[in-house]
Amino acid sequence: MDLINLRILDVLDIVLVAFLLYYIYKLVKGTAAINIFIGIVIIYLVWKLTQFLAMEMLSSVLGEFIGVGMFALIVVFQQEIRKFLLMIGSTNFGRRRKFLRQLKFIRDTPEDSLTNIKAIIEACNSMGKTNTGALIVIKRNTSLDFVKTSGDEMNIQVNTPILESVFYKNSPLHDGAMIIEDNHIVATRVILPVSNSDSMPLRFGLRHRAAVGITEKTDALALVVSEETGKLSYIKNGEFVIYKTQEEIIEKIKRDLT
Numbered sequence: 001m002d003l004i005n006l007r008i009l010d011v012l013d014i015v016l017v018a019f020l021l022y023y024i025y026k027l028v029k030g031t032a033a034i035n036i037f038i039g040i041v042i043i044y045l046v047w048k049l050t051q052f053l054a055m056e057m058l059s060s061v062l063g064e065f066i067g068v069g070m071f072a073l074i075v076v077f078q079q080e081i082r083k084f085l086l087m088i089g090s091t092n093f094g095r096r097r098k099f100l101r102q103l104k105f106i107r108d109t110p111e112d113s114l115t116n117i118k119a120i121i122e123a124c125n126s127m128g129k130t131n132t133g134a135l136i137v138i139k140r141n142t143s144l145d146f147v148k149t150s151g152d153e154m155n156i157q158v159n160t161p162i163l164e165s166v167f168y169k170n171s172p173l174h175d176g177a178m179i180i181e182d183n184h185i186v187a188t189r190v191i192l193p194v195s196n197s198d199s200m201p202l203r204f205g206l207r208h209r210a211a212v213g214i215t216e217k218t219d220a221l222a223l224v225v226s227e228e229t230g231k232l233s234y235i236k237n238g239e240f241v242i243y244k245t246q247e248e249i250i251e252k253i254k255r256d257l258t
């Protein structure tokens, strides 16, 4: 019985390690950190091999290196570790929020705090038609106060004409990003942290890099209307989300916000 239990735990152990490695790979894929990650995996495998072959000296040298290397790793992978923890934390929060909402179904979230995604996407599409650039960030769990202060704080309920007029080229508010929290525009002209990921195609400029940057550092969602092409991009967890139709992007954002 013990043996069977042990085997099941072993399988679980391997599956969990595989998941962990997969997520780490996903986080560092396309960044300069990928080479460091591969280097570490190689050193670790060599260390394990030297242990297995009982090569005492080499194994103790590599063991020391890996022990100290842990601290170096935290420094080198600071951004990735942050993103990873955020990913884990925000998934749990999302579920908990959904669960709580189901529990208190009678006193559900007030209508006006459910973000009007349809209005946002309609505004983005109409801005796209006139090649009006826009950058909209929608808050989820992580606070965006650290960027909000760089812009002009406000409190206006989301609706299509307001969004369009903010990003209208001659509007004094059109520059920078807009932040939306619980269906309210809470800041405009916000300066976002720019991503330095080298996996982004060169054709994307600062607006797209800023959208990727904020979604790497927080769990927020970002929408970008390109001034050059009019195309709408949806960015989550530092990556461009693929969609085909307007209905599909609305559904995806709604799902990501619950």
Ligand SMILES: Nc1ncnc2c1ncn2[C@@H]1O[C@H](COP(=O)(O)OP(=O)(O)OP(=O)(O)O)[C@@H](O)[C@H]1O
Residues within 6 Å of the ligand: 133, 134, 135, 174, 175, 176, 177, 190, 191, 192, 193, 194, 203, 204, 205, 206, 207, 208, 209, 210, 225, 226, 227, 228, 229
């Ligand atoms: N760090 C930032 N935070 C917020 N907004 C920014 C930031 N950097 C640039 N922007 C916005 O992006 C605009 C310039 O975008 P740029 O042309 O470099 O981007 P792009 O990704 O090529 O987009 P587009 O396809 O619209 O040209 C700026 O006028 C500004 O409004």
